[in-house]
Amino acid sequence: MYAALLFAALCFFKTTYACIYKYGTSLDSLAAPNGGTPWDHGLHGDDWIGVDATGKPWACMSGIRQSPINLPNANILDNRGSRIPRKFRTQWSYPTIYSNGSNVEVINTGHTIQVEWLSPYAADVEIVVPARQDRNTQITAVLSMNENDQATTVQATPLQFHFHTVSEHLIGGEYHPLELHIVHRVTDLPACTAGCFSVTGVLFELTQSEDNPFLEAIWAAMPMREGAINYLPPDAQIRLEELLPPPSSREYVTYEGSLTTPPCSEGLLWHVMLKPQKISMAQWTKYKTAVGFKECSLKNATATATPSAKSGSRQPRHHHSRHLAAAAPGNPDDYTCNVVAYGTNFRTPQRLFGRAVKLAS
Numbered sequence: 001m002y003a004a005l006l007f008a009a010l011c012f013f014k015t016t017y018a019c020i021y022k023y024g025t026s027l028d029s030l031a032a033p034n035g036g037t038p039w040d041h042g043l044h045g046d047d048w049i050g051v052d053a054t055g056k057p058w059a060c061m062s063g064i065r066q067s068p069i070n071l072p073n074a075n076i077l078d079n080r081g082s083r084i085p086r087k088f089r090t091q092w093s094y095p096t097i098y099s100n101g102s103n104v105e106v107i108n109t110g111h112t113i114q115v116e117w118l119s120p121y122a123a124d125v126e127i128v129v130p131a132r133q134d135r136n137t138q139i140t141a142v143l144s145m146n147e148n149d150q151a152t153t154v155q156a157t158p159l160q161f162h163f164h165t166v167s168e169h170l171i172g173g174e175y176h177p178l179e180l181h182i183v184h185r186v187t188d189l190p191a192c193t194a195g196c197f198s199v200t201g202v203l204f205e206l207t208q209s210e211d212n213p214f215l216e217a218i219w220a221a222m223p224m225r226e227g228a229i230n231y232l233p234p235d236a237q238i239r240l241e242e243l244l245p246p247p248s249s250r251e252y253v254t255y256e257g258s259l260t261t262p263p264c265s266e267g268l269l270w271h272v273m274l275k276p277q278k279i280s281m282a283q284w285t286k287y288k289t290a291v292g293f294k295e296c297s298l299k300n301a302t303a304t305a306t307p308s309a310k311s312g313s314r315q316p317r318h319h320h321s322r323h324l325a326a327a328a329p330g331n332p333d334d335y336t337c338n339v340v341a342y343g344t345n346f347r348t349p350q351r352l353f354g355r356a357v358k359l360a361s
């Protein structure tokens with residue numbers, strides 16, 4: 001009963017936002033997976049003042065290398081001569097991710113729909129860095145390298161991928177309906193022993209025709225309720241490479257930026273693919289519903305007294321689903337929810353502050 005009253009109060013005082021974010025834990029925030037100031041996309045990041053789990057203030061409002069940004073069109077970058085030398089381009093190789101029924105998770109974090117894998121994934125993303133490195137050599141060094149510099153590569157390992165609607169990056173002032181972010185960690189640079197990050201962004205445009213087949217497995221397993229996690233069924237697969245443009249048209253824009261969610265940590269190397277992929281109206285609608293606002297009511301007041309032994313466990317409770325440890329009281333299973341509005345989960349574009357933005361084609 002108390003939980004029901006509390007829940008009603010949250011919904012009443014903070015309108016619908018509190019409803020959707022009731023179960024949110026910020027897996028999207030790599031530097032603060034748990035704890036810290038709660039946040040949401042209600043003002044698209046313009047109110048992100050807070051601290052991470054260790055009490056360290058977020059960089060969202062104070063930073064000057066924040067993401068996302070409005071990217072110039074390719075021809076403008078080309079005319080400026082703002083280019084990455086051809087031989088210094090990042091190379092992506094993403095083998096197919098195979099599900100055994102319990103190793104690939106599709107998570108509704110309340111902030112995004114995120115895919116994670118629990119078994120090793122032998123993807124290979126090669127980022128160019130100077131051949132001679134010291135403690136100050138950053139993962140973003142390629143942005144200031146010249147054609148004649150001696151180079152080597154470091155490997156970026158993908159950790160998870162997730163989506164935003166609408167897109168976070170704009171191209172020539174234009175939004176797309178969806179953006180995919182593949183988040184990678186780099187550790188083999190002296191400055192990155194604790195982990196540096198690089199994110200690859202892929203934009204999607206609407207098609208009137210059929211669903212994108214390479215999103216199908218993820219979309220079929222997408223939890224519609226915040227806090228829920230579904231396992232990809234056995235034999236399902238994700239052909240991640242097919243969600244990127246083909247290697248022959250893998251033109252991208254690259255710059256130094258930040259995480260687009262709190263704590264908004266900087267020093268990330270961003271790649272945004274210029275050729276958009278396709279998403280159907282039905283697929284877009286499902287995503288907007290999954291991150292949408294729900295009005296929820298408690299099914300059974302005694303249910304909240306059930307000890308939530310499964311919280312935080314990596315073991316499935318049911319056949320193919322489990323739930324995140326809920327930051328808020330209660331368990332998503334105890335509520336019946338109705339969708340009352342489609343959701344968005346993008347951050348406002350940030351000021352460039354003179355940063356280099358370069359084209360690689």
Ligand SMILES: [Zn+2]
Pocket residue numbers: 162163164181260
């Ligand atoms: Zn993202």
